[in-house]
Amino acid sequence: MHKIISKSATNMYEQIYRLVKDVCTGISEDCLTLLKEAKEKEKNKTAKDILETMLVNTKLAKQQQKPVCQSPGFPTCYISFGEQSNLQDIQDSLPKAIQAATKDGYLRPSMVHPLTRKNTGNNSGIGIPNMEYQYVPGQNYLQLIISFKGCGAELGNALKIFTPAQLGKKYTGLKRFILRAVIEAGGKPCPPVAVGIGIGGQMDVAARLSRKAVSIRDWRDTHPDPGISNLESYLLQAVNSLGIGPAGMGGDTTALAVKIELSHTHTAIAPVAVNFHCWVARKGGIKIFPDATIQRIF
Amino acid sequence: MQNVQLMAPVTSNLTDLMIGDIVHISGTILTARDMAHLRMKEYLSERKQLPLEFKGAVIFHAGPVVEKVDEKYILRVIGPTTSIRMEPYTRMLGDIGVKAIIGKGGMGEDTLAALQRIGGIYLQAPPGCAVKLAEGVKSIKQVHWLDLGVPEAIWVLEAKCFGPLIVGMDSQGKSLYQEVKEKALKKMQDMFIKTVN
Numbered sequence: 001m002h003k004i005i006s007k008s009a010t011n012m013y014e015q016i017y018r019l020v021k022d023v024c025t026g027i028s029e030d031c032l033t034l035l036k037e038a039k040e041k042e043k044n045k046t047a048k049d050i051l052e053t054m055l056v057n058t059k060l061a062k063q064q065q066k067p068v069c070q071s072p073g074f075p076t077c078y079i080s081f082g083e084q085s086n087l088q089d090i091q092d093s094l095p096k097a098i099q100a101a102t103k104d105g106y107l108r109p110s111m112v113h114p115l116t117r118k119n120t121g122n123n124s125g126i127g128i129p130n131m132e133y134q135y136v137p138g139q140n141y142l143q144l145i146i147s148f149k150g151c152g153a154e155l156g157n158a159l160k161i162f163t164p165a166q167l168g169k170k171y172t173g174l175k176r177f178i179l180r181a182v183i184e185a186g187g188k189p190c191p192p193v194a195v196g197i198g199i200g201g202q203m204d205v206a207a208r209l210s211r212k213a214v215s216i217r218d219w220r221d222t223h224p225d226p227g228i229s230n231l232e233s234y235l236l237q238a239v240n241s242l243g244i245g246p247a248g249m250g251g252d253t254t255a256l257a258v259k260i261e262l263s264h265t266h267t268a269i270a271p272v273a274v275n276f277h278c279w280v281a282r283k284g285g286i287k288i289f290p291d292a293t294i295q296r297i298f
Numbered sequence: 299m300q301n302v303q304l305m306a307p308v309t310s311n312l313t314d315l316m317i318g319d320i321v322h323i324s325g326t327i328l329t330a331r332d333m334a335h336l337r338m339k340e341y342l343s344e345r346k347q348l349p350l351e352f353k354g355a356v357i358f359h360a361g362p363v364v365e366k367v368d369e370k371y372i373l374r375v376i377g378p379t380t381s382i383r384m385e386p387y388t389r390m391l392g393d394i395g396v397k398a399i400i401g402k403g404g405m406g407e408d409t410l411a412a413l414q415r416i417g418g419i420y421l422q423a424p425p426g427c428a429v430k431l432a433e434g435v436k437s438i439k440q441v442h443w444l445d446l447g448v449p450e451a452i453w454v455l456e457a458k459c460f461g462p463l464i465v466g467m468d469s470q471g472k473s474l475y476q477e478v479k480e481k482a483l484k485k486m487q488d489m490f491i492k493t494v495n
Contacts, residue, residue: 057429068426117450152425241485243485245478250481
């Protein structure tokens, strides 16, 4: 499973370029497995056909080495590091690799000034890619997860600062809010989706957690906290019972996963962010060890 | 449920097509997203000539990935973007002769009314299926307003059996998305009534 992809001290840029190209021309294994399972179980004929088209498209993209979706979405990089990690090299290489992959036709130039809407033409720009750093004491490797998340999905996102009472008995208020967001989003976020939910902190923390939940976790995993794991299972089943289906045209397959990440919060509030990830899961990760060994983690 | 081949530009009303029908399109397809719609609106309000003809047109909410080889644009992949952003412009599109819109996620009440008025349809393309959909595009014929950026320009595509597309909204005032949403809301209501009991 954990493939060593390089043992030579080839440059960081080259490795990251390869990762970006690979990530954009396919979907991650967790998503692919769940998509195949969903297609087998789907009872609605149109929905089954749409899921089949998605699987065919994924296969064609790999065969032809083309972007699996025309929109590269928005790139975010999750980096965790220890005392010995060299961050400079990776920080310099990431934007360069993204710009080169754009020039080579693996990413559409989609980054624009937020107000003038002027396209930079090569996916460069202020804050592109978004970098999220985490220091892990004692970690002897540098970990990079890169995620290109589609932006049609962003149009369905929701955020609310709940009061403690609004969460409701058995979290009924919370559940209603999430299901309502799924219904309002309908076909817009390219279902089947993964729903990322961030709870806690203040507004910024909840939003960041909601993106992280669907970007770095395996969509098939189980949350270590049994209470949260139960809530994830309940929500996944509830979302899929709504009948929204692939592309929002009806069916049993609305979500492939629901992932919740938490942070403690202030006693007065309970911020909740709901973040949709389209079915096109373009995410991948590597570990870089001090001897320059690079291991692909997914 | 019908399975229909449609030629574009479209020369007649599409009143025979119903939600759930499958459509493949051959002929000319024009891409347009937010910025192209905005500029079209500007041009029309200033009575400026649009750079191309929209009579019978099929508009595709999409921005392609293209390669430039010897001054010529080659399509790599193309797929639908979220249509609801273009909701404010469907009436305008109807006024200049547009007959069909391809996109994803469906559109709202104004579009449904416009489709009824013009005998038009809204077609759902399989989302995220850009390589599959590109197989139905033979070539890029022209590009207009490239200063808006690659995704937002108007790309004139020559299509052959482009699809599969599903009629999501028809000229009879029916929307598959609306039907799905109403059922989902009802389902959610039932869920919480049960919880209380």
